[in-house]
Amino acid sequence: MPIIAELEKRFAVTHIPLGGVPSAPPGQPAGQPAPPAQPAPQAFSVTEPIVKVDPKKILAVCSFLAASGFDYLLTVTAADFPQRIEVLYFLCSMSGRLRLELKCELPRDKPEIDSVSGVWKAALYPEREVYDLFGIKFKGHPDLRRIFLEDEFEGYPLRKDYTSDFLVKMPEVGFR
Numbered sequence: 001m002p003i004i005a006e007l008e009k010r011f012a013v014t015h016i017p018l019g020g021v022p023s024a025p026p027g028q029p030a031g032q033p034a035p036p037a038q039p040a041p042q043a044f045s046v047t048e049p050i051v052k053v054d055p056k057k058i059l060a061v062c063s064f065l066a067a068s069g070f071d072y073l074l075t076v077t078a079a080d081f082p083q084r085i086e087v088l089y090f091l092c093s094m095s096g097r098l099r100l101e102l103k104c105e106l107p108r109d110k111p112e113i114d115s116v117s118g119v120w121k122a123a124l125y126p127e128r129e130v131y132d133l134f135g136i137k138f139k140g141h142p143d144l145r146r147i148f149l150e151d152e153f154e155g156y157p158l159r160k161d162y163t164s165d166f167l168v169k170m171p172e173v174g175f176r
Contacts, residue, residue, distance in 0.1 A: 001049055001098065001100075003065070003068060003070075003098070003100070004049055004051060006068075007051060007061065007064070007065075010064065011053070011054075011057050011060065011061050011064070012054070013051045013052060013053050013054075013057075013061065014051070014052040015049060015050070015051055015052075016049075016050040016051070016052060016103070018049070018050070048090075048098075048099035048100055048101050049100055049101070050101045050102075050103055051100065051101070051102055051103070052102075052103050052104075052105070053102050053103065053104050054104070055087075055104040055105070055106055055112075055113045055114075058089075058102070058104055058113055058114055058116065059114040059115075059116060059118075059119070061102065062089070062102070062116045062119045062120070063119055065091060065100070066119050066120065068093075069093045069095055069096050069098075070091045070092065070093045070098070070100060071092075071093060071094055071095070072091065072092040072093070072094055072120075072122070073089065073090070073091055073092075073116070073119075073120035073122040073123055073126075074090040074091065074092055074099075074122075075089075075090050075122075075126050076088070076089055076090075076116070076123055076126035076127055076130055077090075077126065077129075077130060078130045078133075078134040078136055078158075080134065080158065080159050080160045082160070083108065084105045084106060084107065084108060085105075085106045085107075085108055085111045085134060085136065085159075086103055086104065086105050086106070087103075087104045087106060087113055087130065087136060088101060088102070088103055089101065089102040089103075089104075089116070106136065108161075111134070111135060111136040111137065112136070112137045112138075112139055113136065113137075113138060113139065114138070114139050114140055115127055115138035115139060115140040115141035115144075117138070117140075117141055117142065118140065124141075124142070124143070125147065127141055127144070128141070128143070128144060128145065128146075128147040129147055129148065131144055131145075131146075131147075132146045132147050132148050132149055132156075133148070133149075133156055133157055133158040134156050134158050134159055135155075135156035135159060
């Protein structure tokens with residue numbers, strides 16, 4: 001996709017290849033090429049390129065992409081990992097029939113990133129959801145407040161470090 005080469009040149013983003021390196025199937029030593037396999041039929045396929053963006057450059061990258069034909073922001077969401085929190089942007093170019101995923105890694109202690117709601121109005125509510133449930137502050141958002149939970153609610157329930165007296169620890173279940 002030419003747009004990825006342009007992003008790499010202008011903004012020094014990192015393109016994450018789809019699928020990565022295949023691992024060896026069970027019973028085959030590592031390092032041996034795997035025999036060709038028939039892909040399993042799927043109801044859908046995730047094939048959009050993933051681009052890792054420096055959080056300080058997200059507004060510039062998104063403005064460039066919007067001017068380049070990525071006219072539709074599908075959603076903004078987040079993922080919580082032990083050492084970091086990731087903000088994910090799913091974009092679409094309706095005319096070019098292209099999809100693109102942007103990923104920004106934020107520190108757990110102070111997760112902040114610029115709002116892209118000035119680029120795509122569709123970011124207004126998803127950014128509020130991510131703030132409400134993960135505690136990520138979107139700088140420059142015109143109305144950053146809780147959207148699902150009460151204003152008095154303490155904590156961010158989708159973060160792995162969230163604790164509450166109402167949470168019940170489920171027993172570990174083994175699978176056969």
